[in-house]
Amino acid sequence: MKYLITSIIFLGLIYSASAQQKMDMSDTSKHHHMMMKDTAKSKMNKKKAMPTKKDEMKGMDMSGGSMDKMDMAGMGMMSSAQSKNLPMGRNGSGTSWLPDASPMYGFMLHGGKWMYMLHGNVSFRYTNQDFTNKGSRGGSKVDAPNWFMGMAQRPVGKNGLLSLNLMMSLDPLTEQGYGYPLLFQTGESWHGNPLIDRQHPHDLFSEVAANYTYAFSKKTDLSLYVGYPGEPAIGPVAFMHRPSAMSNPDAPISHHWSDATHITFGVATVGFRYDQFKIEGSSFTGREPNENRYNFDKPRFDSWSTRLDYNPSANWALQVSHAFIKSPEALSPDENIYRTTASATYSLPLGDQKTFNATALWGLNKIHGQQGDNSALFEADLRLKKLDVYTRYEFVQKTTGELVLNPLIYGDDTIFPVNAVTLGLTYDLFKMGQFNVAAGGQFTYYGVDTRLHSLYGAGPMGGEVFLRIYPSLM
Numbered sequence: 001m002k003y004l005i006t007s008i009i010f011l012g013l014i015y016s017a018s019a020q021q022k023m024d025m026s027d028t029s030k031h032h033h034m035m036m037k038d039t040a041k042s043k044m045n046k047k048k049a050m051p052t053k054k055d056e057m058k059g060m061d062m063s064g065g066s067m068d069k070m071d072m073a074g075m076g077m078m079s080s081a082q083s084k085n086l087p088m089g090r091n092g093s094g095t096s097w098l099p100d101a102s103p104m105y106g107f108m109l110h111g112g113k114w115m116y117m118l119h120g121n122v123s124f125r126y127t128n129q130d131f132t133n134k135g136s137r138g139g140s141k142v143d144a145p146n147w148f149m150g151m152a153q154r155p156v157g158k159n160g161l162l163s164l165n166l167m168m169s170l171d172p173l174t175e176q177g178y179g180y181p182l183l184f185q186t187g188e189s190w191h192g193n194p195l196i197d198r199q200h201p202h203d204l205f206s207e208v209a210a211n212y213t214y215a216f217s218k219k220t221d222l223s224l225y226v227g228y229p230g231e232p233a234i235g236p237v238a239f240m241h242r243p244s245a246m247s248n249p250d251a252p253i254s255h256h257w258s259d260a261t262h263i264t265f266g267v268a269t270v271g272f273r274y275d276q277f278k279i280e281g282s283s284f285t286g287r288e289p290n291e292n293r294y295n296f297d298k299p300r301f302d303s304w305s306t307r308l309d310y311n312p313s314a315n316w317a318l319q320v321s322h323a324f325i326k327s328p329e330a331l332s333p334d335e336n337i338y339r340t341t342a343s344a345t346y347s348l349p350l351g352d353q354k355t356f357n358a359t360a361l362w363g364l365n366k367i368h369g370q371q372g373d374n375s376a377l378f379e380a381d382l383r384l385k386k387l388d389v390y391t392r393y394e395f396v397q398k399t400t401g402e403l404v405l406n407p408l409i410y411g412d413d414t415i416f417p418v419n420a421v422t423l424g425l426t427y428d429l430f431k432m433g434q435f436n437v438a439a440g441g442q443f444t445y446y447g448v449d450t451r452l453h454s455l456y457g458a459g460p461m462g463g464e465v466f467l468r469i470y471p472s473l474m
Contacts, residue, residue: 078108078115078153081163082213083221083273088117090311091151093238093262094231095211095223095269095280099347100314102243103355103383104474107434113154118471120148121240123249123440125466129181129197134457137197139181144174145249147206147240156212163211165227171201172293183446183460184418186402187256188288189331196404199251203293205229206263221273228299229289230267232282233307234323236343236361238262243347243357244379247390247426248442249466253418254375254396257363258341261325263289266299278309286326286336302326317345332401340364353473357381370413373397386428388438394420403452410451419447426468434472441465 080086082095092098106119123145130138146169153163171179177190179198188200209227216222231238238259239245239252252258266285271278286303305323312318325337343361350356358380366372379392400407400414424442431437444462 078117078151079161081151081153081161081165081211082223082225082271082278084155084159084161084213084215085218085221090317092236092317093241093259094207094209094227094267095225095233095271096231096235096237096307096319097278097309097311097317098237098241098243099311099317099345101349102347102357103349105246105471106474107471108474114152115154117151118149120146121246121468121470122146123466123468125249125464127180127249127462127464127466129183129462130457130460131463132457132461134460135453135455137455138183138460138462139197141180143180144170145180146170146174147202149207159215161213161215163213165207165209165211167207168204169202169206170204172204175199175201177201177291177293182250182253183444183456183462184253184396184398184403184420185251185255186253186398187260188291188329190291192331194331194404196402199255201293203229203263203289205296207231209267219273219275221271223269223271223273225267225269225271227264227267228296229263229265230269230284231262232264232267232284232303232305232323233269233271233280234261234282234305234321234339235259235307235341235363236319236345236359237317242345242359242379243355244345244359244381244390245392246470247381247388247440247468248379248392248422248424249464249468250422250442250444252377252379252392252394253420254361254363254377254394257339257365257373257375257396258343258361258377260288260328261305261323265289265297266301268301276311280307280309281305282307282323286324286328287330288328290330300326315347319343335367338366338368340366353383353385355381355383371415373399373415386438388426388440390422390424390442392420392422394418396420405455414451416449416452418449421445421447431472432469435469436472438468438470439466440468 078088080090087100089100089102090097106117109116126142128140149167151165156162179200182199183197185199188195209230211225213221213223235258264284269282271280282305283301284303285300290297303326307321310318320342323339327333341363345359348356361377363375364372375396377394381390396418397415400410422444426438426440428436428438446460448456
């Protein structure tokens with residue numbers, strides 16, 4: 001039943017997209033008919049206005065400063081959610097930045113002064129962690145990780161821009177409270193017990209946010225972002241929105257070292273941009289979402305973060321950030337975390353629906369009086385039209401407490417290094433309206449500390465096969 005509901009929602013989106021596409025085609029046909037009286041002039045104008053693939057590539061190679069010269073809102077297309085003078089490709093999650101050259105998957109709608117964009121992702125799959133049964137902590141499941149997002153924006157006066165975001169997930173139905181099996185994943189709880197070796201589901205309402213930006217000039221903006229829930233200015237773009245990670249149905253096992261705050265019930269962020277730099281500060285609720293994935297948690301505004309973003313060119317997005325997160329875990333209410341992250345994201349269009357995207361990420365969680373735990377991630381995605389090949393490498397330090405181990409056997413606050421390597425691919429089978437349907441699979445190998453062999457075995461492996469539905473490349 002839960003998969004049927006997910007399918008119905010996605011089919012509804014597909015139907016809406018197809019209907020809108022037909023309306024747009026009809027409008028275009030009428031427009032062309034009206035232009036027939038001046039055919040020669042129209043053809044000349046079209047030749048001048050229609051960019052070639054070579055021209056598009058040159059555009060992607062432009063520096064971010066060159067992109068500032070274009071007023072996106074004035075050109076009848078969406079701009080960045082945080083600035084009318086930046087391209088839509090820079091939109092990440094929350095207020096984070098991607099490279100301007102990032103591929104965009106979705107479809108746009110127009111209504112009066114408003115412009116809308118819809119996108120999302122769902123993977124109907126079978127996953128099996130530790131499929132060779134080397135240890136006792138694996139598991140298997142048929143599930144469907146998913147998310148759906150709508151964005152709307154409109155100009156406010158000459159220099160203002162209002163953007164609205166709504167992100168939802170049916171994970172509470174398809175994953176249920178216990179989430180899905182994922183070796184060495186930690187964080188959050190179910191029925192008062194910590195989730196270990198499982199990824200928690202995301203909330204039904206994952207983002208309900210508004211952003212207002214005032215442009216003082218082409219190079220300077222002041223913005224205010226509020227979300228309930230929303231995403232504070234900490235870490236890189238959340239994993240499901242990174243082009244280097246979109247095809248992978250699994251969350252990183254370092255999720256709670258970098259971007260776990262992407263669903264936070266109560267966020268206020270102020271940002272100031274100068275040219276290709278942006279400095280931000282956030283006040284937000286430190287506590288992770290509770291076990292009820294359908295409700296709105298109490299906002300507390302007891303934590304803070306700051307982030308510096310820099311996009312040196314259209315192909316790069318860099319960030320460093322630091323946060324104080326008060327009592328993120330309900331089962332450890334007295335533990336506050338100081339989190340520091342740094343990341344670099346790279347996007348390279350190769351032409352003809354071919355792209356390469358990569359992210360390198362470091363995260364550090366530190367509790368006062370204890371040694372900090374590090375994580376490192378590198379992920380890459382190569383799309384060659386219908387074929388998509390991706391990989392992810394992770395190193396993360398997990399403690400006795402996080403893995404819920406017996407301290408009498410494993411020691412108090414012992415740190416265990418974990419390595420994980422994933423290789424996967426997908427292939428687009430056919431289209432449904434403006435959506436692609438792809439078949440895929442992936443394999444993960446885990447490098448385990450010898451002290452954990454009695455629980456996980458030596459070199460456990462995970463595998464999964466899935467059917468992915470996602471919007472076409474814009």
